[in-house]
Each structure stands twice: as structure tokens, then as C-alpha cells.
Amino acid sequence: MAVLDRIPLHSEFSPRTGRPTSGSCRFCGTRFANRVVDLGMSPLCESFIGYDQLNQMERFYPLQVWVCHECYLVQIEEYVSGEEIFSDYAYFSSFSDSWLNHAKSYVEQMIAQLELTRRNRVVEIASNDGYLLQFFVQRGIQSLGIEPAANVAKAAEAKGVPTLVRFFGTDLARELAAAGQQADLILGNNVLAQVPDLNDFVAGITILLAPSGVVTIEFPHLLRTIDGNQFDQIYHEHFSYFSLYAVERIFLAHGLPIFDVEELPTHGGSIRIYARHADDHSKETTRRLIELRQVEEEAGVASIEYYAGFEKKVHATKRKLLEFLIEAKASGKKVVGYGAPGKGNTLLNFCGIRTDFVDFTVDRNPHKHGKYLPGTHIPILAPERLWDAKPDYVLILPWNLRSEIMSQLAGIRQWGGKFLVPIPEVAVFP
Numbered sequence: 001m002a003v004l005d006r007i008p009l010h011s012e013f014s015p016r017t018g019r020p021t022s023g024s025c026r027f028c029g030t031r032f033a034n035r036v037v038d039l040g041m042s043p044l045c046e047s048f049i050g051y052d053q054l055n056q057m058e059r060f061y062p063l064q065v066w067v068c069h070e071c072y073l074v075q076i077e078e079y080v081s082g083e084e085i086f087s088d089y090a091y092f093s094s095f096s097d098s099w100l101n102h103a104k105s106y107v108e109q110m111i112a113q114l115e116l117t118r119r120n121r122v123v124e125i126a127s128n129d130g131y132l133l134q135f136f137v138q139r140g141i142q143s144l145g146i147e148p149a150a151n152v153a154k155a156a157e158a159k160g161v162p163t164l165v166r167f168f169g170t171d172l173a174r175e176l177a178a179a180g181q182q183a184d185l186i187l188g189n190n191v192l193a194q195v196p197d198l199n200d201f202v203a204g205i206t207i208l209l210a211p212s213g214v215v216t217i218e219f220p221h222l223l224r225t226i227d228g229n230q231f232d233q234i235y236h237e238h239f240s241y242f243s244l245y246a247v248e249r250i251f252l253a254h255g256l257p258i259f260d261v262e263e264l265p266t267h268g269g270s271i272r273i274y275a276r277h278a279d280d281h282s283k284e285t286t287r288r289l290i291e292l293r294q295v296e297e298e299a300g301v302a303s304i305e306y307y308a309g310f311e312k313k314v315h316a317t318k319r320k321l322l323e324f325l326i327e328a329k330a331s332g333k334k335v336v337g338y339g340a341p342g343k344g345n346t347l348l349n350f351c352g353i354r355t356d357f358v359d360f361t362v363d364r365n366p367h368k369h370g371k372y373l374p375g376t377h378i379p380i381l382a383p384e385r386l387w388d389a390k391p392d393y394v395l396i397l398p399w400n401l402r403s404e405i406m407s408q409l410a411g412i413r414q415w416g417g418k419f420l421v422p423i424p425e426v427a428v429f430p
Helices: 082-086 097-114 133-138 150-158 170-178 198-208 222-227 244-253 287-299 310-330 342-351 384-389 399-408 410-415
Strands: 034-042 061-067 121-125 142-146 183-189 209-220 258-264 270-275 335-338 393-396 418-421 427-429
Touching: 034 310, 034 342, 097 133, 097 183, 097 399, 121 133, 133 142, 170 198, 183 198, 198 209, 198 244, 209 222, 222 287, 244 258, 244 270, 244 287, 258 287, 310 335, 310 342, 335 384, 393 399, 399 410, 399 418
Parallel strands: 121 142, 121 183, 183 209, 335 393, 393 418
Antiparallel strands: 034 061, 209 270, 258 270, 418 427
């Protein structure tokens, strides 16, 4: 059944583009009526600033989150196109050791679970710098990465990962399928949230997936984002925020029923869905899928009331973090940041934290060194500078990697340095 057969009659789609109009749900087209949280005005989180741009105008956009009362997809409006955001990108997945380990573990799991051999083909959508596909390549399995950012794709090619510099959708899927390149496994890690045209993207997966193939998609679980007060997961590059409830409806509308799901610790709590073609009856619905559906139902994700208290929790966290920083600076303490992730820029801009609170931040990615965080203009330096500064507090902006970072920076305890983690509540770790 086509997606348009499943949407309410009052939905609004553009006759020119076939996509929902502004102010409407990007899946079903229902007009927005229920706001989840307003994070004010913010720049694009990956739009790092050069020194020569510090006195130039920056573009800020509203960061308001809405929930659709028909399909319960949580989302922001599309103020900037995906082409403008992702054609040149500063995020390289391979700079996180724990994420590399996560990718390698996934590859081993899929090879064993799906019995993949050299005869099979794997396609990753938004394959970044080849952080994951390199492990399939090493095992001799045919692999193709699809990555719109040319600068990042170049790093993947250097790892021996064949990569198409394209945006994924139905057009590219038809080209690949016509060339005999349907995939036995299609995967996408933390890409679904970054897709402005969800219907075209998922429809493309349906076209590209081999008849008995499997698609796995990972994304931060909305249940963990809301319950864990993880509001910094919200930024303009993330167009949508998914519950299992919403994503099942999206994939089913395009002929891809979900038959399994895994809960993962990544990004503060993610899920990995497994989907198949509707006419592929060789894969049975698992108990853990049934159980997670029940968990969401009991939590109330398919009710507007579930989202009503989120904004109050967000405002409370902002006040607590500012209170801590004000007291620390008044006491003469030095605070520096660790990392320059997208989530960090949401946190800093929403809270109004600039160099009056945080002297600078450090990051392992050399592509960011010498630049400044968007909006706040906090300098980004190499990690060695942290040891020169000897701060009293290190504010961990990628808090989802706090264990990895605290292990890497254990030496700050030599001068009595401590770690400051802002989410879900402000916490200090010695």
C-alpha cells in the first residue's frame, strides 16, 4: 500500500515536489499543532567558524521540536537543505575508538547472523569515512559506501572502501538496482535522523534491497532522549527523532515491515531495527520487538501527554549548569571543554555559554583545529593544549563517550582536575 493511502485526509503535500509542505509532518503531512520543546535560535551545529569569519554575520535558525499527533513522529522543520549541510562535513567517525569497536562488532555479528560470504553485497548509506565498511572489505565481502560529503568519502577511499559521492534516494536506488547491484544487507547508522525527505529515502531502500535481503538502521531512541533529558541530541542536522512506534509505521508504509530490534548503549541509548520485504516470510517477528513495543506503549509515546513535561526538564538543566559555571568562575576556577560535537553546540548555544565560562575546547579531529564553535566562538584546539592549561574542570560535550574520554584523560587528576558532565543532570566526576 502506498504511503499516500495511509495518511489522513487533511494532510498537506506540495503538488510540485510531492513532499509535505512547511509546517507539516515530513512523513504523513499532518499540520503541526503540538510543540515538544523550544531551544531558541541556533546556528547549524557543524558550521565551524574560521578566524577570518569571526566578525561576519552568522545565520541562526529556530530550533523548535514538534510531535505529529497522527503518526507521532517527532521532528523539526527543514530550514536548510541536506545538500547545504552534508556536501562538505566536518564529522569523521573514525576518531572515536568506541565507535570503531561498535562498528567492528556489528560486522562480525552480521557476517555470522546472515551467513554473508564473498557472493553477497553490502551497502551502507551515509558511510562516512569508511569506519565500518572497511571491516567488510577486509573479509572480502563486496561493499559499497554511499556518502554525500566528498571530503569524508575521500578518507573512505583511502581505506579501500568503494564510495559513491551521492545523496541516497529513489533515483540512485533505481540506478544501482538496474545495474544489478541490489544489496543483501543495507545498513544506515545515525543517518535516518538526517534525512529531510523520509518517504523518498525509505522508498529507495525498498528498491535497492534484494528480495531476501535485510536492512538495519540505527538511531538514538526517542524514549531514551525524552526520559534521559538528552535535549542536546536536537539540532538542525537532525530533522527527525524516532520512537519504534513511529519508525515501524514509516517503514511499513513502504513495504518494509520490521521483524527485530536491538537496544544499544550508543548515543545515550539507541535502537537498531531489522526490516525485510513484506513478501519475505522467512524472518519471524522476535520477542524483543514485541517487548519493546510494549515498553513504548506503557510509556505512552503514542500520546501527546508523554511529551508535555520535556521542556520543563530542559529548562531546569540549563539553570543548574549555569549556576554551577557561575559559581566555579566566581571561585577562580578554569573550565575547558572536551570535544566539538553537534550536541555540544546545541547545549552551549541554548545555555548561552561562551568564552566567559569555557576558555576553549579540544578535539581529536584535526579538521576542526584552529576553528571556532558556531555561535559561541569558543576556540577548538588540539588535545595537547589541555595539559598546558591544567583546567580545574573539563566539560565533556560528547557525554555519551564519557567513559572513553575519562579513561583517555585520566592524567588530569595529577593537578586535581575533575570532569563535568552536563546530561542528564549536571554531575562532577573526580
